[in-house]
């Protein structure tokens with residue numbers, strides 16, 4: 001067969017194609033193996049009997065695996081749905097059952113963004129994913145500010161990057177980008193089980209008892225950019241958010 005002027009019956013061409021395919025598969029397998037051995041696993045079989053764990057976004061992806069892992073450890077797992085009532089109940093329950101922990105799933109992608117307090121939802125950006133990066137930055141500000149506001153209550157708040165995970169989050173990537181992305185996801189990304197490890201670690205491990213206002217990756221603490229540690233910006237973002245969600249003076253405050 002002749003394609004683009006190349007005679008594929010020629011043995012040399014066949015050998016080159018074979019070497020390229022084997023080389024490609026070997027590189028993918030090595031990278032998968034590397035991702036497997038460098039992934040932080042939470043192996044401690046610590047039990048969670050008598051504890052209640054509320055997980056938002058628990059019907060898919062990382063949240064679902066987090067729910068499964070924590071339920072296996074004996075906790076009562078509440079898979080929270082999308083409404084404010086359950087949010088308020090969750091907060092009151094956390095305070096009542098102190099010592100308790102809040103774990104926020106942020107992302108390393110925050111490093112590609114910055115939060116502009118004059119335009120916190122930059123829908124005018126040419127890159128639509130930029131909004132997501134900003135939201136992940138806001139997750140970090142939120143966690144750090146929450147941790148400060150909860151000081152002395154024995155309720156801790158920490159955030160994390162789960163890794164790049166093969167989950168439903170990529171479902172809206174448009175054609176034709178979704179095709180090569182699928183290959184990259186299957187080749188290089190972690191599974192949801194691997195993606196939930198740091199969340200489970202932060203929720204269950206005795207190692208992080210009392211630790212608050214920190215950022216984790218692969219079950220280990222990780223430094224944040226100096227911008228992300230800006231306390232006054234985090235406080236202003238909190239106050240702005242209160243306005244955006246129309247918090248009334250009569251609403252419970254942290």
Ligand SMILES: NC(=O)c1ccc[n+]([C@@H]2O[C@H](COP(=O)([O-])OP(=O)(O)OC[C@H]3O[C@@H](n4cnc5c(N)ncnc54)[C@H](OP(=O)(O)O)[C@@H]3O)[C@@H](O)[C@H]2O)c1
Nearest residue numbers: 057058059060061062063082105106107164165167168169
């Ligand atoms: N996947 C990654 O590579 C990656 C990397 C870094 C960080 N993260 C973060 O990890 C978290 C979980 O992501 P995932 O990868 O597991 O995604 P996913 O498979 O898309 O699951 C997202 C979950 O969140 C729920 N959800 C989405 N929008 C919501 C809203 N507005 N209010 C309440 N619940 C909502 C979904 O519920 P419905 O089914 O009802 O929509 C679903 O259960 C996210 O915060 C994401 O930013 C993911």
